[in-house]
Amino acid sequence: MAVASGRVRAPRAAVPVFETPPDPDTTRVMVAIPALNEERSIGDVIHDVKLHGFECVVIDDGSSDQTGAVAHRAGALVMRHLVPLGQGAALQTAIDWCVTNGADIIVTFDADGQHRAADIPRLLDALSHEEADFALGSRFLGTTVNVPRTRRLLLMVAIWFTRFTTGLHVSDTHNGLRAMTRRGASVIHLRQNSMAHASEILQQIAMSGLRWVEVPVTIEYNDYAAEKGQRSTGFIAILVDLLMARLQR
Amino acid sequence: MIGQVVLSLPLAAILLYGWLEFKRSWAGLSITLATLVALSFVWFPGVAAATAAVLQLRSGDDVVVYSFVCLLLLVEVNIHQMGRRQQQVVTKVIRQMAITGRKWIPSGALTTPAEEVATQPLPLPARRLRRAQAVEATIRDHRELVAQGAGGNEAE
Numbered sequence: 001m002a003v004a005s006g007r008v009r010a011p012r013a014a015v016p017v018f019e020t021p022p023d024p025d026t027t028r029v030m031v032a033i034p035a036l037n038e039e040r041s042i043g044d045v046i047h048d049v050k051l052h053g054f055e056c057v058v059i060d061d062g063s064s065d066q067t068g069a070v071a072h073r074a075g076a077l078v079m080r081h082l083v084p085l086g087q088g089a090a091l092q093t094a095i096d097w098c099v100t101n102g103a104d105i106i107v108t109f110d111a112d113g114q115h116r117a118a119d120i121p122r123l124l125d126a127l128s129h130e131e132a133d134f135a136l137g138s139r140f141l142g143t144t145v146n147v148p149r150t151r152r153l154l155l156m157v158a159i160w161f162t163r164f165t166t167g168l169h170v171s172d173t174h175n176g177l178r179a180m181t182r183r184g185a186s187v188i189h190l191r192q193n194s195m196a197h198a199s200e201i202l203q204q205i206a207m208s209g210l211r212w213v214e215v216p217v218t219i220e221y222n223d224y225a226a227e228k229g230q231r232s233t234g235f236i237a238i239l240v241d242l243l244m245a246r247l248q249r
Numbered sequence: 250m251i252g253q254v255v256l257s258l259p260l261a262a263i264l265l266y267g268w269l270e271f272k273r274s275w276a277g278l279s280i281t282l283a284t285l286v287a288l289s290f291v292w293f294p295g296v297a298a299a300t301a302a303v304l305q306l307r308s309g310d311d312v313v314v315y316s317f318v319c320l321l322l323l324v325e326v327n328i329h330q331m332g333r334r335q336q337q338v339v340t341k342v343i344r345q346m347a348i349t350g351r352k353w354i355p356s357g358a359l360t361t362p363a364e365e366v367a368t369q370p371l372p373l374p375a376r377r378l379r380r381a382q383a384v385e386a387t388i389r390d391h392r393e394l395v396a397q398g399a400g401g402n403e404a405e
Contacts, residue, residue: 059347079347085340093344100348193340247275248330 029054029124030103034090035111036061039070046074048117049109057098058111059090067111087176088197092190099185106185110176119217123179126215133184134205134212136170137177142216151221154235162199165242166206170214174198177217184210195234196241256291256313260284263320276327283323287316 031054035042046056056076060068062084072078079093091108098106105124109115115137123135139147140155155174162173174195180188187208192200205212267280290297290313297309306312 079350081343081347083343085343089340089344093347096344097348191337193336244326244329244333247326248333 027104027124028102029105029107029120030057030098030101031055031107031109031117031120032057032059032091032094032098033071033076033109033111034059034061034087034094035063035067035071036084036087036090037063037065037067038111039063039065039067041113042067042111043070043074045109045111045113045115045117046071046076049120050075052117052120054107054117054120057094059094061085061087061090086193086197087195088190088200089193091197092188095185095188095190099182103185104182105179106182107179108176114219114221115177116218116220119177119215120179122217123177123215126213127179127181130213131211132213133181133208133210135179136172136212136214137175137217137219138170138172138214139175139217139219140171141214143218144221145218146221147219148221158199158235158238161239162202165199166202168202168206168212170202172214173202175217175219177219184208192241192245194237194241196238196245199238199242200245253291257288260288260291260320263324264288266324270327274327274330276323276330280320280323280327283316283320287313287320290316 031049033042033045033049033056035058038045042058046058049056056071056074058068058071058076058078060071060078060080062081068078068080079097081090081093094108095106105127107120107123109117109120119137119142123137126132126135140159144152155172158173159170163169176198178201184205187210188201188204190197190200190204264281264284267277267284270277271281290300290309294309297312301307301309301312304312306315
């Protein structure tokens with residue numbers, strides 16, 4: 001498996017993440033899925049994840065439809081924000097909950113069906129074999145299906161921007177499929193509620209000095225994901241959010 | 250002179266705003282300093298004219314206008330930051346509610362958070378509890394007195 005890895009600084013504690021490769025029977029993997037008005041896709045996503053034997057934690061980010069109920073019926077643990085806060089806030093809620101409830105590995109996964117649960121074991125393998133704390137999914141090392149040309153162009157700009165601001169030589173950014181160890185999750189404290197959280201995660205990974213790897217994954221832009229996904233103008237909002245966060249004391 | 254006074258009134262308000270915000274945000278200090286500079290432009294036209302010459306602007310009046318624009322931008326940034334801080338507080342509260350509103354139950358045997366919350370009695374603060382107990386005791390005493398009074402009337 002082709003993985004790219006990196007580390008900005010030496011890790012604070014030079015202990016391996018796993019003394020032995022994680023045993024799938026004892027390592028507790030929780031898949032965190034933030035969801036807002038995803039009743040059409042969330043059931044299939046949870047079935048797909050559970051089919052691979054992972055626990056699902058869904059953060060219903062104040063949906064106005066039946067997202068929470070559908071996720072509940074599909075067998076996920078559902079937590080609900082009273083009002084929509086944003087994907088970043090939902091993700092941090094999921095991470096907080098998973099860390100305090102005994103997760104060994106936390107996987108973040110999008111609810112719109114663009115990710116494949118079959119990629120999760122590859123992320124976990126990368127964590128154990130590369131002794132990394134973060135395994136970041138990369139669509140550009142892997143496969144993309146039906147990615148719009150404008151989206152590809154914007155992602156290229158975002159990758160350049162991320163490399164420039166964080167120093168992480170990543171090949172993909174704003175990819176919601178990633179895995180982190182408990183130690184890795186404990187250094188993530190997202191303050192960006194909106195989509196800028198993806199850049200913030202990379203910034204915090206760079207600041208932590210913990211080891212990270214990139215793993216090829218498949219992203220499928222189906223009609224539903226394209227309809228629900230970010231607009232091209234969202235890039236400007238992300239830039240403003242990141243700038244404002246820098247200005248905040 | 251009248252123009253200078255008219256321009257100084259909003260600047261004084263912004264100066265006060267910047268001073269009050271100083272402890273909360275770096276923007277407060279920036280606003281305070283920028284307002285003092287703008288006030289010097291208003292009250293000392295020579296300074297504004299000299300600055301205009303350095304910045305290659307047409308006149309000192311332009312410098313005053315531009316300083317007002319910069320000030321308003323700083324105020325806007327500060328208001329945006331206040332909004333962000335409020336949002337972070339709200340996020341913490343809602344996150345805590347989402348997390349504590351549910352206990353871990355193995356997947357497949359779930360109840361909705363609303364049901365769980367509804368089954369748990371809300372704890373009252375001690376002061377409110379004592380007050381509620383006192384009100385209940387008063388009502389009980391009142392009923393007993395009424396009942397005794399009614400009994401006494403019957404006996405008569």
